[in-house]
Amino acid sequence: MPFPVDIKYIIDTEQELGLEFPDSFKSKMTKENGGELITEDDDWQLFPFLDKSDNKRISRTCNHIGLETKQAKEWESFPKNGVAIASNGCGDYLVLLPTSENEKKLSEEIYFWFHETGQLEKIAENFEQFNED
Numbered sequence: 785m786p787f788p789v790d791i792k793y794i795i796d797t798e799q800e801l802g803l804e805f806p807d808s809f810k811s812k813m814t815k816e817n818g819g820e821l822i823t824e825d826d827d828w829q830l831f832p833f834l835d836k837s838d839n840k841r842i843s844r845t846c847n848h849i850g851l852e853t854k855q856a857k858e859w860e861s862f863p864k865n866g867v868a869i870a871s872n873g874c875g876d877y878l879v880l881l882p883t884s885e886n887e888k889k890l891s892e893e894i895y896f897w898f899h900e901t902g903q904l905e906k907i908a909e910n911f912e913q914f915n916e917d
Contacts, residue, residue, distance in 0.1 A: 786819035786832070787841075793817075793833045800850050801867060806880065806892040808911040809869070817845065821870055821878070821914060823907060826896075828870040828878055852877075861902025866895075875899035878907075 791814055798804050805813075818832030834848035835841040849869060856868040856877055863881060867890060870878035877897045880890040881904075892910035897903075908914065 786816035786830075787844075788815055789813060789817035789833050789835050789845075790837065793835050793837075796836075797833050797848070797850050801853065802888065803867065803882065804889045805867075806890050806910065808892055809880070809890075812911045823914075826872045826876075828872050830870045830878075831868065856897075859899060859902075861899075862897065863904065866897065868897075869894075879904065 791810070794805060794810055794813065813830075813833060817835060818830050821828040821830055831847055831849045831852045832845040834850060835845045849867065852871070853866075853868045856862045856866070857864070862868075862877075863879060865882050865887065866879040867881075868877040869880055876899050879895045879897045881893070881895060883889050883891045893906055894908040894911070895904045896907050898905070
């Protein structure tokens with residue numbers, strides 16, 4: 785069950801990765817750090833931000849965005865500038881990429897990365913689209 789996260793832990797991850805997350809993603813994650821995201825084609829487990837506030841939260845966020853992105857980058861075809869934010873449990877990821885204007889600012893757009901082909905497919909303009917049911 786996801787729980788809120790203090791913005792300071794999001795900032796820690798931004799500093800670790802040298803990137804700034806989009807506002808819609810930060811807003812969603814401060815309310816629910818992780819959890820499930822259901823799209824038309826798949827069910828995704830969102831990676832949380834590492835929450836160091838107590839031992840229970842450290843344990844519950846051990847599969848955090850920083851670690852999962854580092855592991856995803858071991859795949860030869862994973863985008864070098866991508867950040868893994870969710871997994872479908874089958875090797876595929878949801879990914880954020882930097883904007884064309886600023887390589888340090890992640891775009892609001894969400895991409896599906898296919899591990900078998902290395903292809904990227906845009907699935908949403910932003911996280912707010914997932915709340916439009």
